[in-house]
Amino acid sequence: MNSSKDVVFAITEEIGTDISYVRQKHGEEGAAYFTGVEIGVTFGGTILATFLIGMLKGAFAELTSAAGKQIGKALVAGILKKLTPIAEHSHLQEIDTERLLKLAAQHQEELDGLLRTITGKLTTAEFNDLVEASVTYEREQVILHLQRNGFPNEKAAIHGERLVRRVQQELKAQ
Amino acid sequence: MNDTFTDPHTKRAELYRLLRFMMFDNPLEAERRAVNVYNPILRKIDWTGTGALELSNPDGSSEYIVYSRGTKYTTTVRPTHLLDEQITRVAAPSASTTLWPRLQESCRILEELSGEFYRKFGIKGILDSVGYFYSSRSQSEEQPLARYSEALANLGEPSQLKNDNAIRSWIRKCWDQLTYLYGNCLLAGDEVKYVLTTFALFELCPFSLTSLFEMNQEWLQQNLGITVGGKPVTMAFPHVDIRFYLEQPTVRADLAVVWGTSVARVLQKQAEQFRDEAKLKVCIEQFHFNLYIALLYYRCALYAYNVVLSLSKIPFVTGERALQRIEAARAETALCEEHRVIIMASLTAVLGGLDLPNIASVEESRNWMAALATRSLPEAELKIRQAYDAELLMPKFLRDIMLGFVACISGKTKAGLARMLAAMQELEKHIEEAVLLGDPNYLSTTYALMAGICAQNGMESEKLEYSRRAEPSYYQKLMHPS
Numbered sequence: 001m002n003s004s005k006d007v008v009f010a011i012t013e014e015i016g017t018d019i020s021y022v023r024q025k026h027g028e029e030g031a032a033y034f035t036g037v038e039i040g041v042t043f044g045g046t047i048l049a050t051f052l053i054g055m056l057k058g059a060f061a062e063l064t065s066a067a068g069k070q071i072g073k074a075l076v077a078g079i080l081k082k083l084t085p086i087a088e089h090s091h092l093q094e095i096d097t098e099r100l101l102k103l104a105a106q107h108q109e110e111l112d113g114l115l116r117t118i119t120g121k122l123t124t125a126e127f128n129d130l131v132e133a134s135v136t137y138e139r140e141q142v143i144l145h146l147q148r149n150g151f152p153n154e155k156a157a158i159h160g161e162r163l164v165r166r167v168q169q170e171l172k173a174q
Numbered sequence: 175m176n177d178t179f180t181d182p183h184t185k186r187a188e189l190y191r192l193l194r195f196m197m198f199d200n201p202l203e204a205e206r207r208a209v210n211v212y213n214p215i216l217r218k219i220d221w222t223g224t225g226a227l228e229l230s231n232p233d234g235s236s237e238y239i240v241y242s243r244g245t246k247y248t249t250t251v252r253p254t255h256l257l258d259e260q261i262t263r264v265a266a267p268s269a270s271t272t273l274w275p276r277l278q279e280s281c282r283i284l285e286e287l288s289g290e291f292y293r294k295f296g297i298k299g300i301l302d303s304v305g306y307f308y309s310s311r312s313q314s315e316e317q318p319l320a321r322y323s324e325a326l327a328n329l330g331e332p333s334q335l336k337n338d339n340a341i342r343s344w345i346r347k348c349w350d351q352l353t354y355l356y357g358n359c360l361l362a363g364d365e366v367k368y369v370l371t372t373f374a375l376f377e378l379c380p381f382s383l384t385s386l387f388e389m390n391q392e393w394l395q396q397n398l399g400i401t402v403g404g405k406p407v408t409m410a411f412p413h414v415d416i417r418f419y420l421e422q423p424t425v426r427a428d429l430a431v432v433w434g435t436s437v438a439r440v441l442q443k444q445a446e447q448f449r450d451e452a453k454l455k456v457c458i459e460q461f462h463f464n465l466y467i468a469l470l471y472y473r474c475a476l477y478a479y480n481v482v483l484s485l486s487k488i489p490f491v492t493g494e495r496a497l498q499r500i501e502a503a504r505a506e507t508a509l510c511e512e513h514r515v516i517i518m519a520s521l522t523a524v525l526g527g528l529d530l531p532n533i534a535s536v537e538e539s540r541n542w543m544a545a546l547a548t549r550s551l552p553e554a555e556l557k558i559r560q561a562y563d564a565e566l567l568m569p570k571f572l573r574d575i576m577l578g579f580v581a582c583i584s585g586k587t588k589a590g591l592a593r594m595l596a597a598m599q600e601l602e603k604h605i606e607e608a609v610l611l612g613d614p615n616y617l618s619t620t621y622a623l624m625a626g627i628c629a630q631n632g633m634e635s636e637k638l639e640y641s642r643r644a645e646p647s648y649y650q651k652l653m654h655p656s
Binding site for chain 2: 009012013016017018019020021023024027028031032033034035036037038040041095096097098101150152
């Protein structure tokens, strides 16, 4: 599995050219931003967190799933509680790029820890299955997240589809 | 190690880089931009601090580039949070003519290097076309000649098109012709922007296309009469201003908004497609060509969005769909504007002399990379990703070479070399295009760099292999395997 930093860079690569929607949503009204990669990296962390929320909600909803049983309801609930503030973090209007990067690094550390907790409970094959099993939940969460952060519906749908596939691929990469 | 493949191809690519800079709006605007780009005031700005540049336009209005701890944005409203002393004023540049002699000189050198190239690529025609902007014909007080109508004259007489199918087919042919002429720098962006957008409006017309032609005819007859000098007044070419159609009393306010924004969205999508394809190109020349086309479509989309947002009918819009479109148009306009500026900067960077990586020169790219190497790995990596993801300054293969290089010098030699090798294998597949389009020689120079890294790390056999691939005979053999 790649580190969350690699996954976040992959996300940035997918949405980098449209990341200005996020600035438009969170920045000063009427301004045309020249969005740096920093906002992409920070927002990328929130997408990864959103993806994982979708993945775990899927495992949680499908009680029959092997991974769901293996991780356990209580632990899933605990991880979801930690993922939610990362996904919903409200610092995207921050204009100091240095501070944005620090936030992104903190989130990546937390995400790495949470991923380790999940993978610690599963074999590689089980983890890979889990990543792929909840695609509907993952997609729904990611699309909603993009829409909430300024992406128009049509673009959110296109990016959501691509992002889910890319994150799955990155998380499964050995 | 040669930084370039062959001379005439390289010279032609260099010429096209200058031409694209001059023709993405028009050569006279480019002359003014060239003055601004090299303005010493701009070089003194500390972009990492907080402040703004106030750029005065020739019409007396101002635009601001606001920068604040790494974030930049443009606005036409004076940023109220800044004090006067935080705003640097840049006067409107005076007209100058530095690019025109430079272009003529480049053409002369190319002709000297290869008369065959000069003829084959129609350089004389291009030079004449650019020269038009410096002639009295284009600057006459009477309205200058609309060269698009002259360029499309051989595709049919608009007034003779009697039904929708005929008009549609004519539009398609005109569209192809105009993009070809713009792509080959025979018409400037400003000359094709309005007409292309109008054609896009025609293509999405919610009613009969003949009725659009009738609008033109009626307008002419209202303004000129039924006959002039005993001859009936007929439309020579339809109006190339989408406002003319959207402001017609027969077009309801809601319809005008939905129709106009649909046009803008189609053009924006075209721009995004060319932009995204550019990033994956393995030839520098194709990367810039795609960006050049994307820029035209972004400018067309911007024009359409701005017209819609300034329609006199806007206060009368009531439908939910149209109201949503107006809201979305504001965000999309900002996004198109950002891309317009970014792509313009990217096409300008390859002329050299800016504080941006110039990927048209292996030496300048290498210097930029070497400067990054003095920073920490995360910082260097971020700069490279910024140049690729946010600034559209380089295609993916070049980003991967650079990421591989900084990984190597940060101690991750194997992973770095693997990344560089993957990029090289991709470049090898496109080597013929790269050579024929006059790209800088990233193949030999990167293999030489990889050989050097291997030598420093005691990887003797790899060093020998990469040294072999750095020889011109290697790429020549790739081009001619037999």
